[in-house]
Amino acid sequence: MSTLIDFPVKPETRPYLDAFRGIAGEPDWLERFRRRSLDRFAELGFPGRRSENWRYLDLQPLAKNPLLPAARGHETVVPAELLIEGRGVRLVLVDGRFAPKLSRLDLPEGVWLGSMQRAIAELPELVRAALEDIAQPFAALNAAFFADGFVLDVAPGVVIDQPIEIVHLASAAGSLHTRSLINLGAGSRMTVLETYIGPSENNARYWRNDVAAWQLGEGASLTRVALVEEGADAVHLGEVAATIGAGATLDGFVLLLGGDTVRHEASVTMTGDHAHCRLDGAFIVAGREEANIVTTIDHTAIGGTTSELIKGVAAGRAHGAFQGKIIVREGAQQTDARQTSRNLILGRRAVIDTKPELEILADDIKCAHGASVGELDEAALFYLRARGIPTEEARRLLVEGFLREAVDGIAHPAIREHLLGRLGARLARLESE
Amino acid sequence: MAGLDPAIHAFFSDVGGASVDARNKSGHDEIGLFMLEIRNLHAQLKDGREILKGIDLTVAAGEVHAIMGPNGSGKSTLAAVLVGRDGYEITEGSVTYLGHDLLAMPADERARQGVFLAFQYPVEIPGVNNMYFLRAALNAGRRHRGEPELDAGQFLRGVRAKLKLLEISEDLMQRAVNVGFSGGEKKRNEIFQMAMLEPKLAILDETDSGLDIDALRLVARGVNGLRAPDRAIVMITHYQRLLDYVEPGRVHVLQDGRIVESGDKSLAAELERRGYGAVGDAA
Numbered sequence: 255m256s257t258l259i260d261f262p263v264k265p266e267t268r269p270y271l272d273a274f275r276g277i278a279g280e281p282d283w284l285e286r287f288r289r290r291s292l293d294r295f296a297e298l299g300f301p302g303r304r305s306e307n308w309r310y311l312d313l314q315p316l317a318k319n320p321l322l323p324a325a326r327g328h329e330t331v332v333p334a335e336l337l338i339e340g341r342g343v344r345l346v347l348v349d350g351r352f353a354p355k356l357s358r359l360d361l362p363e364g365v366w367l368g369s370m371q372r373a374i375a376e377l378p379e380l381v382r383a384a385l386e387d388i389a390q391p392f393a394a395l396n397a398a399f400f401a402d403g404f405v406l407d408v409a410p411g412v413v414i415d416q417p418i419e420i421v422h423l424a425s426a427a428g429s430l431h432t433r434s435l436i437n438l439g440a441g442s443r444m445t446v447l448e449t450y451i452g453p454s455e456n457n458a459r460y461w462r463n464d465v466a467a468w469q470l471g472e473g474a475s476l477t478r479v480a481l482v483e484e485g486a487d488a489v490h491l492g493e494v495a496a497t498i499g500a501g502a503t504l505d506g507f508v509l510l511l512g513g514d515t516v517r518h519e520a521s522v523t524m525t526g527d528h529a530h531c532r533l534d535g536a537f538i539v540a541g542r543e544e545a546n547i548v549t550t551i552d553h554t555a556i557g558g559t560t561s562e563l564i565k566g567v568a569a570g571r572a573h574g575a576f577q578g579k580i581i582v583r584e585g586a587q588q589t590d591a592r593q594t595s596r597n598l599i600l601g602r603r604a605v606i607d608t609k610p611e612l613e614i615l616a617d618d619i620k621c622a623h624g625a626s627v628g629e630l631d632e633a634a635l636f637y638l639r640a641r642g643i644p645t646e647e648a649r650r651l652l653v654e655g656f657l658r659e660a661v662d663g664i665a666h667p668a669i670r671e672h673l674l675g676r677l678g679a680r681l682a683r684l685e686s687e
Numbered sequence: 688m689a690g691l692d693p694a695i696h697a698f699f700s701d702v703g704g705a706s707v708d709a710r711n712k713s714g715h716d717e718i719g720l721f722m723l724e725i726r727n728l729h730a731q732l733k734d735g736r737e738i739l740k741g742i743d744l745t746v747a748a749g750e751v752h753a754i755m756g757p758n759g760s761g762k763s764t765l766a767a768v769l770v771g772r773d774g775y776e777i778t779e780g781s782v783t784y785l786g787h788d789l790l791a792m793p794a795d796e797r798a799r800q801g802v803f804l805a806f807q808y809p810v811e812i813p814g815v816n817n818m819y820f821l822r823a824a825l826n827a828g829r830r831h832r833g834e835p836e837l838d839a840g841q842f843l844r845g846v847r848a849k850l851k852l853l854e855i856s857e858d859l860m861q862r863a864v865n866v867g868f869s870g871g872e873k874k875r876n877e878i879f880q881m882a883m884l885e886p887k888l889a890i891l892d893e894t895d896s897g898l899d900i901d902a903l904r905l906v907a908r909g910v911n912g913l914r915a916p917d918r919a920i921v922m923i924t925h926y927q928r929l930l931d932y933v934e935p936g937r938v939h940v941l942q943d944g945r946i947v948e949s950g951d952k953s954l955a956a957e958l959e960r961r962g963y964g965a966v967g968d969a970a
């Protein structure tokens with residue numbers, strides 16, 4: 255590699271630096287961006303536990319065992335139970351690359367949806383403007399290596415109720431770096447379901463490093479639901495940076511059901527007045543799994559609202575964590591923010607951390623947060639058993655009931671039912687773990 | 688079968704008729720057995736405090752018994768021990784249910800074998816839908832008996848008919864178990880569950896407490912509708928009120944962990960007159 259690096263390189267980044275080849279035939283600006291990002295990654299290294307946003311995740315195993323960018327995998331089939339029913343628009347990425355044969359892109363007017371590679375050629379201005387975040391180490395690594403991803407660009411005023419389905423399928427070992435962009439024009443409305451799936455059988459250890467930017471124009475509305483069911487040995491690190499304009503609404507939901515180490519981070523900045531943000535989520539961890547949900551919501555304008563409900567369940571020796579930061583800037587008056595984190599521990603060796611954080615610099619605002627970590631309600635368990643329901647089934651009913659509150663907030667009925675079904679299937683497996 | 692409205696009984700037998708037949712068949716072998724035999728039962732709390740100090744009671748199929756007594760006499764503990772609630776230690780005695788050692792069974796198995804408790808304080812279970820819960824309970828029992836699980840249609844027909852009888856709104860069934868129910872609705876929901884599960888031995892723990900007169904009548908109608916030759920009902924109550932509507936064959940007075948007096952239904956009226964204070968003197 256010819257890059258001249260004149261600052262100390264963090265040792266854990268070395269294998270990635272050595273593996274960097276760039277992608278032939280890309281525009282100059284992108285090539286420069288990739289090299290700049292790689293340098294940044296080399297300088298930053300892996301985030302340590304002293305880094306506040308990473309304090310609950312142990313990255314040592316990943317740092318010690320490099321997972322170099324994976325080659326293009328072969329197209330395979332997407333398990334039907336992981337798809338929502340219907341003949342809607344679907345874009346499938348296999349090992350981080352667009353898989354045209356598995357996709358169904360009958361797009362309504364005013365909607366551009368395609369691979370990141372195609373967007374670089376067809377929508378270079380849009381993509382270039384969105385590719386600027388190299389502040390976070392793994393976003394920088396992603397910038398250097400991303401092979402593909404998707405871009406959804408919606409014209410102003412276009413309202414689509416039928417959800418768009420994005421399926422991220424992993425089949426190979428190594429690391430998969432995907433970079434995606436959602437851009438909603440003023441007054442447009444979209445629903446996106448993103449599903450992250452990996453092989454559950456062959457235990458291929460892979461690392462998905464998924465980075466996305468969302469831009470919501472004035473009065474736009476995005477509902478984005480993420481379902482994460484990665485392979486048993488997988489590392490999934492997802493990072494979303496969103497900006498939401500005046501009067502726009504972002505409605506996000508994440509359901510983390512599988513993967514050895516799963517982290518989903520969303521950073522939302524309200525750039526206009528009276529913007530609304532809801533970030534709900536739930537996770538289940540068992541065995542020795544780890545899951546983190548990390549959110550930062552930055553109120554910079556007047557009259558914004560935030561609502562967060564995160565529910566976590568940990569069994570076995572698993573570890574879950576939620577970190578939620580809400581910033582209310584000076585002048586962001588009439589902000590109304592609520593954050594709730596409720597957690598359930600099954601068994602004596604599971605651990606859940608929850609850390610709400612409010613940083614408030616305005617005086618005329620409402621902010622409320624609550625957090626709890628508890629065990630299954632023994633009285634409720636007995637009540638179910640006293641009606642003949644076997645203990646294991648009764649426990650499952652209670653855990654499902656506990657998590658359901660978060661899933662019930664999903665407005666789209668087909669997506670809600672789909673997620674409840676996946677949740678039920680995950681809980682049925684929990685008993686044998 | 689005193690006090691039983693024949694129309695109601697016919698109605699209850701109608702719904703889920705298949706399982707009633709099946710039970711009658713198996714009940715045949717049990718003729719001559721007491722349904723419930725409690726012998727010298729002693730139970731204490733985890734802290735060692737003895738609550739039941741030698742209970743003897745036999746209940747036969749088709750009978751309705753009332754257990755009365757002052758607060759703290761052990762009535763609710765007796766119910767809890769019979770259904771297998773944690774937190775009690777049996778130090779002496781035995782409980783035989785249809786020839787089986789009841790105390791050896793886990794709580795959920797007791798329920799599948801036909802033992803039902805109408806809770807004094809029904810538990811609220813957020814997130815668990817009433818219908819879903821009830822169907823899970825019904826199907827657990829059916830699997831246990833080797834019967835096919837109910838499909839949604841069969842289940843719904845049974846639910847609707849029995850809801851109507853107890854004047855419970857169908858909307859309530861779409862909510863989480865007991866969440867947002869009034870006190871009376873919770874108690875009616877208990878009797879509704881009992882009607883759906885068709886137990887062999889039903890224990891009603893202070894089902895009348897906190898009910899206004901209209902709710903009490905509804906609950907009583909539900910209970911009377913469940914009186915059957917192959918079913919025994921044990922009502923635990925502080926007051927005679929419920930017994931005006933659901934007439935027991937036998938009345939027992941529990942005091943300080945023992946049954947100190949037993950008699951026919953006139954005993955309940957007598958207790959109402961003279962109070963529990965005099966029972967010990969009479970005994």
